[in-house]
Every structure is written in C-alpha cells, then in structure tokens.
Amino acid sequence: MQAAWLENNTLRHRADIPVPAPSAGEALVKVRLAGICGTDLELVKGYYPFTGIPGHEFVGEIVAAPERPDRIGERVVGEINIVCGSCRACRAGRPTHCARRTVLGIKGRDGALAEYLCLPLKNLTKVADTVSDEAAVFVEPLAAALRIQEQIRINSTDRVLVLGAGRLGQLVARILALNGCELQTAAKYAKQRNLLEKQQISWIDKKAVPEAFFDIVVEATGTVAGFDAARRAVRPGGTIVLKSTYKDALQLNPSALVVDEIRLVGSRCGPFAPALRLLQNGSVDPQDLVEARYPLKDLLQAFAHAEQPGALKVLLQNG
Amino acid sequence: MQAAWLENNTLRHRADIPVPAPSAGEALVKVRLAGICGTDLELVKGYYPFTGIPGHEFVGEIVAAPERPDRIGERVVGEINIVCGSCRACRAGRPTHCARRTVLGIKGRDGALAEYLCLPLKNLTKVADTVSDEAAVFVEPLAAALRIQEQIRINSTDRVLVLGAGRLGQLVARILALNGCELQTAAKYAKQRNLLEKQQISWIDKKAVPEAFFDIVVEATGTVAGFDAARRAVRPGGTIVLKSTYKDALQLNPSALVVDEIRLVGSRCGPFAPALRLLQNGSVDPQDLVEARYPLKDLLQAFAHAEQPGALKVLLQNG
Numbered sequence: 001m002q003a004a005w006l007e008n009n010t011l012r013h014r015a016d017i018p019v020p021a022p023s024a025g026e027a028l029v030k031v032r033l034a035g036i037c038g039t040d041l042e043l044v045k046g047y048y049p050f051t052g053i054p055g056h057e058f059v060g061e062i063v064a065a066p067e068r069p070d071r072i073g074e075r076v077v078g079e080i081n082i083v084c085g086s087c088r089a090c091r092a093g094r095p096t097h098c099a100r101r102t103v104l105g106i107k108g109r110d111g112a113l114a115e116y117l118c119l120p121l122k123n124l125t126k127v128a129d130t131v132s133d134e135a136a137v138f139v140e141p142l143a144a145a146l147r148i149q150e151q152i153r154i155n156s157t158d159r160v161l162v163l164g165a166g167r168l169g170q171l172v173a174r175i176l177a178l179n180g181c182e183l184q185t186a187a188k189y190a191k192q193r194n195l196l197e198k199q200q201i202s203w204i205d206k207k208a209v210p211e212a213f214f215d216i217v218v219e220a221t222g223t224v225a226g227f228d229a230a231r232r233a234v235r236p237g238g239t240i241v242l243k244s245t246y247k248d249a250l251q252l253n254p255s256a257l258v259v260d261e262i263r264l265v266g267s268r269c270g271p272f273a274p275a276l277r278l279l280q281n282g283s284v285d286p287q288d289l290v291e292a293r294y295p296l297k298d299l300l301q302a303f304a305h306a307e308q309p310g311a312l313k314v315l316l317q318n319g
Numbered sequence: 320m321q322a323a324w325l326e327n328n329t330l331r332h333r334a335d336i337p338v339p340a341p342s343a344g345e346a347l348v349k350v351r352l353a354g355i356c357g358t359d360l361e362l363v364k365g366y367y368p369f370t371g372i373p374g375h376e377f378v379g380e381i382v383a384a385p386e387r388p389d390r391i392g393e394r395v396v397g398e399i400n401i402v403c404g405s406c407r408a409c410r411a412g413r414p415t416h417c418a419r420r421t422v423l424g425i426k427g428r429d430g431a432l433a434e435y436l437c438l439p440l441k442n443l444t445k446v447a448d449t450v451s452d453e454a455a456v457f458v459e460p461l462a463a464a465l466r467i468q469e470q471i472r473i474n475s476t477d478r479v480l481v482l483g484a485g486r487l488g489q490l491v492a493r494i495l496a497l498n499g500c501e502l503q504t505a506a507k508y509a510k511q512r513n514l515l516e517k518q519q520i521s522w523i524d525k526k527a528v529p530e531a532f533f534d535i536v537v538e539a540t541g542t543v544a545g546f547d548a549a550r551r552a553v554r555p556g557g558t559i560v561l562k563s564t565y566k567d568a569l570q571l572n573p574s575a576l577v578v579d580e581i582r583l584v585g586s587r588c589g590p591f592a593p594a595l596r597l598l599q600n601g602s603v604d605p606q607d608l609v610e611a612r613y614p615l616k617d618l619l620q621a622f623a624h625a626e627q628p629g630a631l632k633v634l635l636q637n638g
Contacts, residue, residue, distance in 0.1 A: 047574055089555065097555035097580070151580070227573065236408065236416035245574040252571055254546065255366055255564040257585035261416070261470070264583035266576035 003053045003114035004299045009046045013299050017053070020110065020118045027121050028064035029076060033137045033293075034112040034316045036306040038167060038222055039245055043106065044303070047247040055105040055113030055316075056080040059127060059136035068121055076124040077139040078117075079272055080104040096269045113299060115318055125272055131279045137315060138286040139275045141168055145175040147270030148241050152263075154216055156180035161214040161233050164221035165192035165203065167289070167313055168243060172218050173201050174284050184214075186229070189310035195288060209233050222246040236260040241267050289313045322372045322433035323618045328365045332618050336372070339429065339437045346440050347383035348395060352456045352612075353431040353635045355625040357486060357541055358564055362425065363622070366566040374424040374432030374635075375399040378446060378455035387440050395443040396458040397436075398591055399423040415588045432618060434637055444591055450598045456634060457605040458594045460487055464494040465597075466589030467560050471582075473535055475499035480533040480552050483540035484511035484522065486608070486632055487562060491537050492520050493603050503533075505548070508629035514607060528552045541565040555579040560586050608632045 005014045022028045035057035043050050062074045083090055083098035090098050104119065105111015127136045145168070154160060158181045162173045165187035173185045173196065187193045187203040196203045206229060215238050217230040222244030230240045240262065257264075278284045291312040294302035299316055306314040324333045341347045354376035362369050381393045402409055402417035409417050423438065424430015446455045464487070473479060477500045481492045484506035492504045492515065506512045506522040515522045525548060534557050536549040541563030549559045559581065575581075597603045610631040613621035618635055625633040 042574075048578075094556050151582075237413050242573055242577050245577050247574065250571040250573050252569040254561055254569050254585075255361075255566065257583070258561050258564050258587055259367075259585070261585045261587050263470075263585070264576070266573075266578070266580045266582070268577055268580050 001115035029060040031060040034058040053110035055111035057140045058112035078119045079123040142275035143270035145172040158215040161217045169220035239263040320434035348379040350379040353377040372429035374430035376459045377431035397438045398442040461594035462589035464491040477534040480536045488539035558582040
C-alpha cells in the first residue's frame with residue numbers, strides 16, 4: 001500500500017508497504033481522510049524518535065475485524081493510545097499514561113498517513129451519519145482541546161487567553177467559547193483572525209495582550225516566545241496550560257513561580273465521546289479550518305504546505 | 320532599637336533604628352522570638368531587591384494599639400501579607416496576591432528581626448497560653464506547609480515525596496504525614512534523618528528515589544538539582560509543588576511536560592488559623608527543629624549558622 005514513511009528525520013512517500021494484518025482484538029481500517037498535526041511536523045524535526053508511518057488524526061472504515069465481522073463497514077474514528085489495561089496507570093483510570101502504551105503514528109505503532117491502519121476494536125468509535133468525514137477527522141484534536149477542562153476547572157466568569165490561533169488554537173478557542181468564559185485569542189495571521197471573527201470569538205494582537213490579567217492562559221503556539229508571553233499574561237495565582245509539544249527548552253524563574261503561585265499544566269490527549277457529541281449536535285463545526293486536501297501520493301507537498309507559517313488543517317485523502 | 324539591616328545585599332546589625340510608630344489600624348509588637356528562613360538567606364543573596372529590616376517569622380507581644388488598647392499584652396503571631404482589601408485579587412478571595420500588598424520583612428515593609436515591628440491589628444492572632452514561644456514562632460512556615468493542601472488535593476492513598484528535609488521540608492513532611500498518605504522524604508544529613516525517624520516519617524537517600532513513582536513531589540531543597548530530581552521522581556500525570564524561592568533559572572523540556580501531563584504548582588503563604596490549631600492540639604510539635612538561639616545583637620553569627628548546609632531553625636531572641 002501507499003504510506004508516508006519517516007526514518008532518520010526524513011519523510012518520504014512509499015508505495016511498497018504491506019497492508020497491515022490485524023492482531024488479536026484489532027480491526028483493519030481503510031483510511032478515508034487523515035490530518036496533519038503540529039506533532040507530526042515536530043516528529044519529522046526529531047522531537048521524539050520514531051521510525052514508521054506517522055499520522056494519528058483520521059476517519060476511516062472498518063474493512064476487516066476477525067473477532068467482530070458485524071462491525072465491517074462502520075465509519076470510525078480511533079483513540080490513538082493503545083494501552084495494556086493492567087498497569088498502575090491503567091488501573092488508576094489514567095490509561096493515556098499506560099507505561100506499556102503504543103501510540104498511533106507516534107510511539108511504537110504505524111499511523112494514519114497510509115491507505116490502511118490497524119487499531120484495537122475497543123479504540124474505534126462509530127461516527128454518526130450526520131457527521132461528515134471533514135468534521136470527523138477533527139475528533140482527535142477536538143478531544144485534545146476538551147482535555148483542558150478534564151484537568152482544570154474553568155469558571156464561566158474566568159478571563160481566559162488562548163495564545164496562538166493555528167490548527168490547535170482554533171479548536172481550543174471554539175471549545176472554550178462554549179463555556180461562556182471571557183475569552184480572548186492572540187492571533188497572528190489575517191486568515192486566523194477571520195476564522196475567529198466568524199465564530200464571534202475576539203482576537204487581539206500578541207503585542208496588545210494585557211499583563212498579569214488572565215486567570216487561565218492556554219499556550220498553543222508551541223514556541224518559547226509563546227510560553228514567555230503566557231507567563232506575562234497570567235495573573236498571580238493563575239494557570240498556564242501547555243498544549244503543544246516542541247523541542248526547545250523553556251527557562252523558568254522558580255522564585256517568580258513560587259511568589260506568584262503560578263500553576264503550569266501539561267495537557268495531551270482527551271476524550272473522544274464528547275468530541276463526537278459536539279460535532280453531532282453542531283456545537284462545534286471545524287470544517288472551515290480545512291485549508292487544503294492532497295492525495296496520499298502528494299504527501300510531501302502536503303507537509304510542506306502544513307509547515308507554512310499560519311497554516312491551518314491540511315488533509316490527506318486516500319483514493 | 321536594635322535590628323538587622325539589609326542594604327545592597329549586605330546584612331548588618333544596627334542599634335540606631337527608631338522604634339516604629341503604628342499607622343492607622345496597626346499595633347506595635349515587641350518581638351519575643353524570630354526565626355531565620357531560607358527566604359531571608361536568599362534575600363541577602365539578592366534574589367529580590369529589599370532594603371530594610373528582614374524577617375517574617377515571629378512571636379511577640381502587643382505593646383501599643385491606639386485603636387484597640389484592650390489588646391495590649393496579647394501574645395501574638397502575625398500574617399505577613401498586608402493587603403488593600405479592594406483590588407481584584409483581594410475581592411476574589413486571594414488576598415496574598417493583592418497587587419498593592421506589602422510583606423513583612425520581604426517587600427516594602429520592615430520585618431521581624433528587630434526589637435519591635437508594626438502590623439495591622441487584623442493581621443495579629445492571639446496565641447493560646449498552652450503554645451510556647453518556641454512553637455509559636457513556627458506558625459508562619461507551618462502555614463506555608465499547609466498551603467499545599469489548599470492548592471492541590473492529596474489523597475490519603477497517594478504516594479508523596481518531600482525533597483529536602485531542612486527547615487521547611489521537615490514542617491512539610493510533618494503536615495503531610497497527618498494526611499495518612501504514603502510519604503517519603505529525601506533527606507541528606509544525619510540530623511535531618513534522625514528528626515524524621517523520631518516522627519516515624521521514612522526517609523531515603525536522594526540517590527535511592529524511585530523514578531516516575533510519586534503522585535506528588537514537594538520540592539523543598541530550593542535548588543535546580545532538587546527540581547530535576549522532582550521531575551524524575553514524579554509519575555506521568557503527577558504534580559510537582561515548588562515550595563522554595565531561589566535565584567537560579569530552571570530548564571524545562573516542554574514536550575516532556577505535555578506528553579507526561581505534569582502539573583507544576585508554585586506555593587507560597589498559607590493560613591495561620593489551622594497552623595495554630597495544629598500546634599494547640601499537639602498534632603505538630605516543631606520545637607525539636609530549633610537548632611540554636613542567638614541574642615539579636617549576634618544576628619550575623621546567627622545568619623552564618625543558618626547558612627550552614629543542613630542547618631535547621633535558628634532563632635533570634637529579643638532581650
């Protein structure tokens with residue numbers, strides 16, 4: 001089959017990859033659409049060692065499921081953490097921190113930038129007919145945006161700042177707007193600002209962000225400058241949520257963190273079920289974030305597009 | 320009067336300081352005992368600009384109170400944050416983050432390493448007769464230890480590590496032991512270990528701390544090495560509480576914080592009332608942490624003592 005192949009920080013298109021065979025409990029999924037995410041770009045840059053097929057945002061169709069042939073034909077999205085169910089983290093209800101996990105297209109398991117992928121049946125959730133492929137492909141990053149409110153309480157009276165209005169920042173802002181909080185988004189590019197305006201979400205220029213003002217700041221730029229801006233924007237006793245993976249080290253002044261009692265929260269994967277509900281009931285419609293679609297064979301072109309400053313969602317289409 | 324005087328990172332003993340006069344709402348307090356804290360040592364090193372009389376841990380006696388002469392003679396401890404009561408932080412119930420605050424012996428206000436100090440009457444709490452001066456002088460750092468459980472929930476089934484068993488670490492460990500959690504303390508010096516053993520608190524050598532093991536790690540060494548050790552010891556999804564102010568910058572790997580969803584919480588001043596209750600009901604007895612007592616005139620010697628590696632509480636006695 002065709003697939004993206006990452007090896008030694010080099011991405012290439014291959015057409016000689018065997019179609020994977022589902023292991024016990026797994027299904028074979030034919031990918032319909034897959035998204036390129038910031039983490040994929042960082043993987044290529046080498047923030048984490050990975051050899052294989054990247055990609056973890058997808059919507060597809062079950063084409064083989066030896067243990068559940070009745071599920072063949074289901075249109076599905078897939079939880080990307082494949083977990084043991086028996087380690088301390090799994091038993092404590094923190095399966096995404098399973099010590100033995102593999103992660104689709106990120107850690108120890110081939111991913112979604114391919115014609116086919118395998119995932120455990122229990123990771124696959126059926127998508128309602130009323131949700132389009134173009135919306136369903138956003139379930140994984142939408143779930144990641146929902147993760148924030150699993151980790152911290154956001155009051156509807158809170159002042160909240162989302163720093164960065166790219167692929168992930170736009171989704172985070174849309175999710176947080178549903179909370180009713182006093183939301184601002186620092187957006188750099190005109191197209192990002194236009195998208196926010198269409199959602200009635202206010203934006204400001206990064207330079208106009210007030211200091212020590214926000215109860216909660218979500219850092220979604222994935223840059224050291226973004227983190228420093230978050231540190232300036234948050235009020236004493238406030239919370240900074242780190243939502244992006246990136247390679248550069250952060251510098252912190254420990255005394256300032258202590259004196260101002262700042263809370264810093266790393267945030268990764270979130271729950272699929274509420275993300276699907278919000279797509280189905282129309283509370284969130286991410287389809288206008290799709291900036292381009294490329295056939296799988298043009299994946300290098302798609303990655304080059306996704307790496308452009310301010311780029312929104314770039315999709316890869318199978319067949 | 321006699322007092323410690325800090326100017327241009329130089330501490331000296333002065334005998335020519337006028338006795339302060341209480342402003343509206345304030346009382347004049349004759350200091351009986353004052354403690355030297357890590358923050359005082361860091362102030363002298365210049366982590367924060369301060370000119371004046373340092374010191375914020377004390378027990379004393381009200382000797383003048385123009386608006387409440389009935390309180391003269393009360394033996395008191397004092398909340399160190401003097402706040403406006405009307406800014407956003409004060410109104411939101413976060414007075415220790417008052418934007419206009421002064422802080423006894425730390426920020427904009429002379430402190431407790433003196434014969435006399437002034438504080439607002441509302442900051443002063445009467446100490447029960449059954450609580451000795453040697454115990455009462457620990458109320459401020461005990462309150463700071465109690466702050467942790469105002470900020471994060473610690474379950475009695477949690478694995479908790481206190482890194483550092485000095486002045487503050489000992490108090491934090493004693494407070495956390497009352498929670499019933501699975502507590503470990505990384506202690507470096509024999510005298511620190513002996514004190515923990517007397518409290519039935521287990522200690523380990525820093526080198527023997529298991530990795531990715533603890534739900535909660537309290538960093539009380541005030542060193543970059545301590546922070547790095549905390550990062551190694553905390554489990555994915557766990558919390559690091561920063562309890563010490565210090566000057567050196569921390570280096571953080573943002574991707575690791577995000578992927579492991581680590582929470583970092585800066586923690587400063589806490590509530591006096593529960594600290595006094597715990598001293599009064601005997602749940603905590605800090606008196607064995609007193610390592611030395613010096614008369615106020617020997618304060619330079621007292622500071623030199625407090626700076627020795629592994630030193631516990633050094634007190635300054637007035638009169």
